[in-house]
Amino acid sequence: MPAFGVHPGLGATTFTLAPWQALLAWPGIAQSALLSLSTGLIAPLIALTVVILFLAANQGTRLDRALHRLVSPLLAIPHAAVAFGLAFLIAPSGLLARIISPGVTGWERPPDWLIVNDPWGVALIAGLVLKEVPFLLLMSLAVLPQLSPERRIELARSLGYTPSLAWLKTVLPALYPLIRLPIYAVIAYSSSVVDMALILGPTRPPTLSVAVLSWFNDPDFSRRLMASAGALLQLGVTLSALILWWLGEQLVKPFGKRWLLNGQRTQGRRVWAAAGRVGLTLTTVTALLAMVGLGLFSLAGYWHFPDALPASFTLEHWQRAFSSLTLPLTNTLVIGVAATLIALVLVVACLENEVQRQLHPKHALWLLYLPLLVPQVAFLFGVVVAAESLGLRPQRSLVIAAHLLFVVPYLYLSLAEAYRRLDPHWMQVAHSLGASKWRAFWRVRVPLLLAPLLTACAVGLSVSISQYLPTLLLGAGRVPTVTTEAVALASGGNRRLIGVWALLQALLPFIGFALALLIPRLLRAKRNPRRGVS
Incomplete structure (x- = not known):
């Protein structure tokens, strides 16, 4: 109702399209909506790919068991903490730049690069991936026992398939329908996240959800009507992301069937294995380094760039x-x-x-x-x-x-x-x-x-x-x-x-x-x- 001009608490009692007109006339509104839509699709796609490749390449290995123990702790880290940790890690004067400088880069001063709050939302997507990978992995591990993956893989191995291809061709088609709802939840969150977008996301213009929040908190109460219209627009953006993902599923189906039945048993086995190990390992190490960076900055005294560690520690x-x-x-x-x-x-x-x-x-x-x-x-x-x-x-x-x-x-x-x-x-x-x-x-x-x-x-x-x-x-x-x-x-x-x-x-x-x-x-x-x- 406030999106269409009706909010008795603000003295607005007449149905009108003025909030929508003000919203559509707002500078950068199209870019904000497009940024939210792209973030809502790219981050879940990367996270899902990392999880699938890891499960395909590392079932039953030592790396599999070691990373399983880290899933719940990584999932427990709040979104804002991950965002701050990643910002401290990848910023021009962050922990990563200090580790490789000046030996690798030759930097004596931080470079003038816009890495955090970049206009394309790359830093925001990276932060979302760090949070979404543990969640999707945990959801997958919860439903895998229902599928008896060992029997499926054993049958495929008896037909000459490599372990990774055996998992991808026998377990993945049965697993995906069981984790579709968690994937949709991840898409909805990624397209409308607020706290991580405030820390890592673009600012000129911001993502749509951040813009809506700023209008809602504006001292000018008339902006609340436009904020309500923006909230409905955000709902439309998220629904669009979900529909596009669903359309992508329908497009992939015929190609997936051909790939499942093409009889190729060993193609790309080293690539699958390497990608599966590197993806989740890199995500896990990045998340842990982000937490280490938070700890160092919270205890750092004087810390001159490019020193890898502070000159002193203090409470x-x-x-x-x-x-x-x-x-x-x-x-x-x-x-x-x-x-x-x-x-x-x-x-x-x-x-x-x-x-x-x-x-x-x-x-x-x-x-x-x-x-x-x-x-x-x-x-x-x-x-x-x-x-x-x-x-x-x-x-x-x-x-x-x-x-x-x-x-x-x-x-x-x-x-x-x-x-x-x-x-x-x-x-x-x-x-x-x-x-x-x-x-x-x-x-x-x-x-x-x-x-x-x-x-x-x-x-x-x-x-x-x-x-x-x-x-x-x-x-x-x-x-x-x-x-x-x-x-x-x-x-x-x-x-x-x-x-x-x-x-x-x-x-x-x-x-x-x-x-x-x-x-x-x-x-x-x-x-x-x-x-x-x-």
């Missing part, structure tokens, strides 16, 4: 941050824990109902994915208008409710497979011994699923911590969190202080995952104490 930046840390950290933990616990109750109740009634919801997953498929700027403005109409003031509880829209889907995805694969005979044995459904649930199912439950909670907590736009809009700037404060520092240029806040934002999810790994081990050790044997 002064951490001490300065602690004076303003209490409220954002408290809000972050309260909102994150509350949203995660509420989501856990909802998801467990849903999965328990599925198991007891032997349901297999396939089409219902679209409803679960809806908050991930619709751009945040396209519906959160509507939530804000609805809250204002109901007289709900910006507060923690409203932010928690907004976080639930995103925590519930991720927590469900993290827990569903482990919940469904639990052997039902355990519960049957408990019932045969006289245990009620409620008692069997608490005494049998929960202890057996403790590790997946805690891991899902860690994922939910990391998702809540990384939420920028829902916190900013529903909290109206009055509920500061570590993420909103870190992104707010992006315009300041103080790398040391940014490093402190971004590293703290990344450390909180790591603590959650560490507890998820440690608690089951401690409980297991308590139940089975070691007894000395002489």
Whole structure:
């Protein structure tokens, strides 16, 4: 309604196309929309290619097992922290330039290159790839057991296919339909991301979602009408990206069928293997170096370019941050824990109902994915208008409710497979011994699923911590969190202080995952104490 001039709270009560006229007349609006569309297609395509090639080339290898252990921690790093870390790594005076200078480059001063915030969005695409690769890999690993990939590959190997081609021709066609929804969610996020675009994206003009946010926060309230029109335009851009991807799927199908049946068994095996190893290894190393860069900048004293390391280290930046840390950290933990616990109750109740009634919801997953498929700027403005109409003031509880829209889907995805694969005979044995459904649930199912439950909670907590736009809009700037404060520092240029806040934002999810790994081990050790044997 505000997009068409109707917003009683602002005194606008007449239907009009003036907001759309103002939007279409805004300088650079076409370039902003095109930038969002291209980002929403290129980043997911690169990320999906990296994941597919890695799975094809490294199934069962040591590299496969080593990188599997890093998937969840890398997924836990919030988007803003990854963006800051990458910016510190690839900037003209960043960590990478310092490592190779002056020996390789001959630089004694940082080059005058626009790498971060480049007008083509290359840095933004790179940051998105760093976040999307772990997510798509985790989604693929979750559904692969359903396909019995070992049997498929063994059959193809018996016909003379190399391991990589065997995986691509027998496993990939069955895997892709199972991860289509996560891919669509990644496309929707990439085309409408706000926090990473504020840090890495172009500024003149910015991506469409960033422009819409600036109009919404403009002191001139009449801009909110144009912001609503921009939010609907963002929805159209995201839908266009999804439709183009779907059309691409239809175009690839006939070529894919010919390739599957062409009988070539060894063509390009070295290329497949090399690309599969290099892609994910490079992504992982880059993400880890980005985190190292955050740590160095947060502790750096005087650091002259092109020195690879600071001349001195200091805790002064951490001490300065602690004076303003209490409220954002408290809000972050309260909102994150509350949203995660509420989501856990909802998801467990849903999965328990599925198991007891032997349901297999396939089409219902679209409803679960809806908050991930619709751009945040396209519906959160509507939530804000609805809250204002109901007289709900910006507060923690409203932010928690907004976080639930995103925590519930991720927590469900993290827990569903482990919940469904639990052997039902355990519960049957408990019932045969006289245990009620409620008692069997608490005494049998929960202890057996403790590790997946805690891991899902860690994922939910990391998702809540990384939420920028829902916190900013529903909290109206009055509920500061570590993420909103870190992104707010992006315009300041103080790398040391940014490093402190971004590293703290990344450390909180790591603590959650560490507890998820440690608690089951401690409980297991308590139940089975070691007894000395002489």
